[in-house]
Amino acid sequence: MCAIEIEPILSTPRLRLRRPRRADAARIAEYCGDYDVARMTSRIPHPYGIEDANAFLDRQDLKDADREATFAIEHPDEGFMGVVSLFENPEGRSEIGYWLGRPHWGRGYATEAADRTLVWAHETWGRRFVVAGHASDNPASGQVLCKVGFLYTGEVKLQPSAARKGETPVRMMVWLA
Template sequence: MQNTEQRPVLTTERLVLRRPQASDIPAIVDIVGDLRVSRYLARIPHPYGEVDGRFFIDEIVPHELVWALTLRTSGQLVGSAGLSPTDQNEVAELGYYLAPTQWGLGFATEATRAIVDYGFKVAGLTSITAGYFAGNPASGRVLAKLGFVETGRTERPCLATGRIEPSVEMRLDRV
């Protein structure tokens, strides 16, 4: 993937996707500190606090193509999404979350569609992978709407719950 410092602002119909910054930490802590969100994410501890938010801004954001999802109308941060590197240079893994108050409005699909487009057309990716916990059909639906197809089933650890959960592995290839 290209240098993540280059990531542009992406604008969709209702969202502005921009680089996460230190002033976002309280909003991020509020969202991913909620177990309804973190139980479906692999890498988020629970409880999640200020120190974790600082680690995300200082150690993750500079190295991964991750965006803050904000509402075009108000600037409110409603979630985050991005592409993490894999062991293959032209393949990245898609991840995303939305605040529970914003679920069911199509925001995850809208944001990830823009990111997938960026990944293929600008970042030079040939494939994007994603994995969702089997108990999270809403995430599976987001990926299906983007055209991802199932490539297999595995188990992944969930840091927040401390459990190893069944996971559905998905993939989308550049056309």
């Protein structure tokens, strides 16, 4: 499979998913600087500042376009709201992760973005199997994953959380196309 040369821009009824850009740095820093956002992820440290946001944006150019994709989640009226990513986990499996800034929680945006990203991964990369996990103390993320077709595997793993500065129980899930 050859590398994808075009920059995908995906649309949903309310959102646009596009490549993160420098203009997003301030919002990324603001949203990821919220401990309640960062602690529900594995890789976002706390505290989180503009330098961290710029480092995140720098890493986007280093991704293997055949196996990794990161989309900024954007609303036409509210602008940048968060990120949804597909990446290869340490076991070599495709995994999805996402986060939204606190002002955008509870309105179905994460579900809409994750669903569109999974469809894109299946159509573009031929992915038929994607894994995900959510912190055991974050049932809202589990609801998002269930709504887009993920099923619980019954496995709970202790995984690192940069913001929590330690391991946290993560409930594992799988999506089959």
